[in-house]
Amino acid sequence: MTLLLTDEEVQDLITVEMCLESLEPAYKELAQGLAISSPRCDIITADPQSANQEPCHGLKTMTGTVSGYKVGAIRLNSDVLTWPSSDHGFKRVKVPKALGHRYTGLVLLFSLETGNSSPSFRMLRFNA
Numbered sequence: 001m002t003l004l005l006t007d008e009e010v011q012d013l014i015t016v017e018m019c020l021e022s023l024e025p026a027y028k029e030l031a032q033g034l035a036i037s038s039p040r041c042d043i044i045t046a047d048p049q050s051a052n053q054e055p056c057h058g059l060k061t062m063t064g065t066v067s068g069y070k071v072g073a074i075r076l077n078s079d080v081l082t083w084p085s086s087d088h089g090f091k092r093v094k095v096p097k098a099l100g101h102r103y104t105g106l107v108l109l110f111s112l113e114t115g116n117s118s119p120s121f122r123m124l125r126f127n128a
Contacts, residue, residue, distance in 0.1 A: 026066045037064035044081065055080050055095060070112045077105040 005013070029035035046056035058079040065072040080095040098104040109118040 022069075025068055029066055029068055034068070035064065035066045037062070055082050057081070058092075058094075065112060067112065071118060072110045072112055073107060075105065075107045077103075079103060 026035055030037065041061045043059045044056055045059070047054065058077070058081045060075075060077040060079070062075040063073065080097040082093045082095055083090045084093060085091075094103055096103050110116065111118055
């Protein structure tokens, strides 16, 4: 059974220190070639007839596994994007269009032993 947790629920369950503690062994595995990650993939979909200033959609995925934790993960983000111009060119800006003026995303976790999903969390962030 999949358990979905919001950012707020995750913040109530783990501290920043706990998070950093868990990242250290994962990065060590990555350096040793035991953890695997794929390059981030961004798919930008825009109306070909619109100007650069008009909003478009961005779908981002990131994946990886950490054998020591026996877990694989995929992170998905679905964003509305704009590309306003500035003195330095165009800048990618996310627009919080989800319910509650939020950004959206999802992290799915899977057991490397069984393939089953593990507790996952939705990333619903308020516009800060």
